Amino acid sequence: MQPIQSNGYSVFFDANLSSLKDFLDQSSYSKIFFLTDLNTSEHCMPVIGKYLPHLDNYDIIEVDPGEANKNIDYCIGVWHMLLDFGADRNSLLINLGGGVVTDMGGFAASTYKRGIDFVQIPTTLLSQVDASVGGKTGIDLGSVKNIIGTFAQPQGVFISTDFLSTLDKRQLISGFAEVVKHGLIADRAYFDTIKSADATAIDPPIIYRSVQIKNHVVTTDPYEKGLRKTLNFGHTIGHAIETYSLKTDRDPLLHGEALAIGMICEGYLSHKYNSLNGVELDELIAFIRSVFPDYSFSKKIYTDVIDYMKNDKKNLQGQIGFALLSQIGKCDFNIYLKEDQIIESLDFYNDLLIKKSEQS
Ligand SMILES: NC(=O)c1ccc[n+]([C@@H]2O[C@H](COP(=O)([O-])OP(=O)(O)OC[C@H]3O[C@@H](n4cnc5c(N)ncnc54)[C@H](O)[C@@H]3O)[C@@H](O)[C@H]2O)c1
Structure with missing residues (x-):
């Protein structure tokens, strides 16, 4: 399937993530970070390992899963980890997860050091068909959903239906x-x-x-x-x-x-x-x-x-x-x-x- 052109980036569709491999091969990021939640660490990182076996120089930032954690406290945790791991402006954040991870990761990346590059790898059906496309990032504030956020475009969105096999x-x-x-x-x-x-x-x-x-x-x-x-x-x-x-x-x-x-x-x-x-x-x-x-x-x-x-x-x-x-x-x-x-x-x-x- 042909990539879909969006606002300055493409949405790629390939089960084996070959476009992600090409993107990373062509880039020269100083550091690469994956943002995952507990479930995507367990179920989706192995898929990354399967299709990109030579990608080994990265750090993983892991958050607890679920909407209840799409908040400023978790976001502060992500910023701290980026800082502690030495993320500079030439770093890349790869958001690997459902809409909670892609929304919060996009927000964290678009605000850290006034914005670093990020890509979305949506791993739920909902995030593949919707949340990962369109450049809306954000977190909830108390009980108000998505009220804090930015419009920020990723460098690319990489969709593999392989991820859906572990989704309940x-x-x-x-x-x-x-x-x-x-x-x-x-x-x-x-x-x-x-x-x-x-x-x-x-x-x-x-x-x-x-x-x-x-x-x-x-x-x-x-x-x-x-x-x-x-x-x-x-x-x-x-x-x-x-x-x-x-x-x-x-x-x-x-x-x-x-x-x-x-x-x-x-x-x-x-x-x-x-x-x-x-x-x-x-x-x-x-x-x-x-x-x-x-x-x-x-x-x-x-x-x-x-x-x-x-x-x-x-x-x-x-x-x-x-x-x-x-x-x-x-x-x-x-x-x-x-x-x-x-x-x-x-x-x-x-x-x-x-x-x-x-x-x-
Ligand atoms: N930015 C946008 O334009 C936009 C659009 C629609 C929805 N959203 C947001 O998306 C969020 C909902 O996204 P969601 O439904 O993906 O929820 P989610 O991110 O909470 O994921 C659902 C659950 O599935 C788990 N999971 C994710 N991928 C998995 C996999 N491959 N295998 C096994 N488990 C997996 C997660 O850990 C989580 O427990 C909401 O916060 C909503 O506001 C944003």
Whole structure:
């Protein structure tokens, strides 16, 4: 598969990481660092060893896995390690992991000594189809997701589907939510294709098409002045539910699971306050619910969930900003809704679950 050209860098697709080998052979970095988490150290470093057996002059910085660690404390740890290991401005940071590692590593690299080079090697489906492309880096602050960050472009993104073989099923399905989103916002035919795909065994051409869609959006609008806001479809409500779940559930929702709920709620809003027709709304809901788990929540959480949305970066003058579908494959943005309209969509989601329990 041909590399995809992004904002000053390429996204390479080769299972054996030959492009990464070429990139490193042609470069002259003073030092090379890998940022990993415990799981990617265990499962993904051996893949690096297999395909780049001669790469041995590097240090590994390892963090604990999970969204709860995508914060300033861990980031300070990364900066300290870079300093202690003698990273200078001519060093390279290789972020090997899911979206948590690629987001935080990109942020750490873009701020250390006012910015050092970094590359992304995404190892989850979610980070391959979405998080590693587009130049958004960042960390969470308290319960507010991705609120601290930079726009910073990597030197390259290297995608190998080999990494996905050690990813558990739940993580694969979570990543599939971003694939579904890409179809919904940009490409009806692609949505039809993914409707018959197996979320736990995604074919490389599907990953490639998702990256193409995301890349088209982020190269057209790198700084989210317009079109890029469409990538937020499902995320305004999804992020708020995810934050709530992270704070309260013993086994919190994964990003894509929360996004799936957000896409149903925002699908409803697309029907009610934009032009998505009822037939397409039903199609969206039936497909999403056939793949992703239901999540029940009581009306008592609404206040908290709305409060989390108030911190969303897309808001304007106290109103909450949405990207909403006009049809499957097309998305509008800068649609501002009030709290009672958002609550309607949470009620709508809850009613779906009630109907299901009445039927069974
Ligand atoms: N920057 C962006 O544009 C963007 C876009 C979408 C999402 N994101 C961010 O991405 C993050 C979610 O990413 P994620 O879903 O990849 O989560 P993650 O990075 O937490 O990875 C999920 C889990 O899988 C493990 N793992 C990773 N690769 C593995 C492998 N190959 N084998 C076995 N285990 C592996 C990780 O250790 C972790 O426990 C969120 O923080 C979200 O905000 C960023």
